[in-house]
Amino acid sequence: MSFSPPNKSADATIQITEMTRQSTPSSGEAAASTPSTSSIESGDKALEALGYTPVFKREFTRWSSFSFAMSISGVYGTLMSTWIYGLQAGGAAAIMWSWIIGGAGGWALAYSIAEIASAYPSSGAMYFTLKFLAPEEQVPFLCWIAGYLNLVGTVAGGASTEYAASQMLLAAVSITSNFSYVPTPTHVVGVMIGLTIIHATINTLPTAWLNRLTSGYVVFHMSVLLGACVTLLVQKRHDMHDLKYAFTDFQPSSGWSPPGFAFLFGCLTPAWIMTGCDGTARIAEEAKNPQMVVPRAIANATTFTYVIGFFFNLVLVVCMGDPKDLINSPSGQPVAQLFFNGMGRAPAIVFTLCGFGVMNLVAIPGIQAGSRTIFALSRDNLLPFSHIWVRISKRSQTPLIAVWTYAVLEIIINLLDLASITAIGAVFNVCAVALNVSYVIPIICKMVYGRMQKGPWHMGKYSIWVNAFAVAWNTFMAVIFFFPTRLPVTPENMNYAIVVFFFVLIFAVGFWYTHGRHYYTGPLTHSPRATDMSVIMPEGV
Numbered sequence: 001m002s003f004s005p006p007n008k009s010a011d012a013t014i015q016i017t018e019m020t021r022q023s024t025p026s027s028g029e030a031a032a033s034t035p036s037t038s039s040i041e042s043g044d045k046a047l048e049a050l051g052y053t054p055v056f057k058r059e060f061t062r063w064s065s066f067s068f069a070m071s072i073s074g075v076y077g078t079l080m081s082t083w084i085y086g087l088q089a090g091g092a093a094a095i096m097w098s099w100i101i102g103g104a105g106g107w108a109l110a111y112s113i114a115e116i117a118s119a120y121p122s123s124g125a126m127y128f129t130l131k132f133l134a135p136e137e138q139v140p141f142l143c144w145i146a147g148y149l150n151l152v153g154t155v156a157g158g159a160s161t162e163y164a165a166s167q168m169l170l171a172a173v174s175i176t177s178n179f180s181y182v183p184t185p186t187h188v189v190g191v192m193i194g195l196t197i198i199h200a201t202i203n204t205l206p207t208a209w210l211n212r213l214t215s216g217y218v219v220f221h222m223s224v225l226l227g228a229c230v231t232l233l234v235q236k237r238h239d240m241h242d243l244k245y246a247f248t249d250f251q252p253s254s255g256w257s258p259p260g261f262a263f264l265f266g267c268l269t270p271a272w273i274m275t276g277c278d279g280t281a282r283i284a285e286e287a288k289n290p291q292m293v294v295p296r297a298i299a300n301a302t303t304f305t306y307v308i309g310f311f312f313n314l315v316l317v318v319c320m321g322d323p324k325d326l327i328n329s330p331s332g333q334p335v336a337q338l339f340f341n342g343m344g345r346a347p348a349i350v351f352t353l354c355g356f357g358v359m360n361l362v363a364i365p366g367i368q369a370g371s372r373t374i375f376a377l378s379r380d381n382l383l384p385f386s387h388i389w390v391r392i393s394k395r396s397q398t399p400l401i402a403v404w405t406y407a408v409l410e411i412i413i414n415l416l417d418l419a420s421i422t423a424i425g426a427v428f429n430v431c432a433v434a435l436n437v438s439y440v441i442p443i444i445c446k447m448v449y450g451r452m453q454k455g456p457w458h459m460g461k462y463s464i465w466v467n468a469f470a471v472a473w474n475t476f477m478a479v480i481f482f483f484p485t486r487l488p489v490t491p492e493n494m495n496y497a498i499v500v501f502f503f504v505l506i507f508a509v510g511f512w513y514t515h516g517r518h519y520y521t522g523p524l525t526h527s528p529r530a531t532d533m534s535v536i537m538p539e540g541v
Contacts, residue, residue, distance in 0.1 A: 090244055103310070126146065130142050153433070165344060193411055200403055213364070274302060282370075367403060390402075
């Protein structure tokens, strides 16, 4: 395998793009300075202080960034596709308490990420921050490992989103046929390929268009969630469980002993929903005033997801009837079955299709965030053939090659479903583990080495405690993700995530010692450490 020189090709591409961007001034540049232009300038100056030349247009506002963050979590659709974990772990009580406890761990992780993103806003997100948080001699190796783990986790997460969206669409078809139609792996993969191509095509639009589209995501998302809750409560008002049932009824069906251990598997649901919280940090170079807009979006969206997810879970639990009927649903989607049992066929089809719509709104920003990850890693020459992936389109001023590369990787992973559902399940489970580890590394460095310069958004004296809880809980959950969720273990239900994770880790370490250490020196910024960074705040923030 051949590799490009450390920075010449990538830098040339970035410089050409920057010249193109500067040669086409917008109408706002001809006018007097406004809060909008001030926030754009502050974002560019902050990025330049970090050592990078701005290449993207800053279009994302406070609202669209919040909507983007809410879309990445996709609580309605993602909860629909992962609710099975809590059901198997113990039913009602496991679902509710695992959301409360596991969600708190995800919340702490999101706030820790938001705080670091405020100090170092770039498309490299948490991987990039290690340049400032770790000792200089450790930066290349730690960035290399964190970068590859983050990339693998991001691609696996994106692939699982596309897969879940296709499952949800086919579940609606199954309900329409009164469950006479049962989706097959071939059907799921075929739909997934079509959806991935559509989502990638949308991501070829300029940032201004992506900003406009993203701004409406949260409105649709919350309207669907509220509509589903109200409809369920009205339809089931004479046949609902009480609140005591919701928090005390424990019916484990996972086979684990002691049964209380199975409760931990319910925590996989909030982990899945909140694990992509750094996705918003990856569009920091496309956001206005990213030092404040990005961390606020992450923190507010995660808090809102935590609260609204609690009430959505509560509504589902009190309306679910017998949990065994949902676990054994022929559609493979327990929440879709719950809708069918509680609302009837027509409303169930509508709200399952709405779940499909929400998952599409998770996948589209997911590809945007994932392609920015490939761009950021290539800008630093971490990936093979970086000079190709880093190229910016003159038409859209976005990394189109990175967009399509990311989409192809998603499709390749989902093709595993044709060979073995166990294999693809292992890859999907690696998503949360790889991402959590890539997040925890810089948070640990922040606490241990004390090198971080606070950004304008920070947690003050509570930071160390939130960071410590985030590290402890998410390290623990990374281990739980390696366990099979059902006993007895068979070749079909075995969780091979640990095999996939250590393969990725061994590959990354081996690749470092055979190639990376000879040319990779860490993020290729203009200044070695950029320690004299000053944060510039626009007026009115």
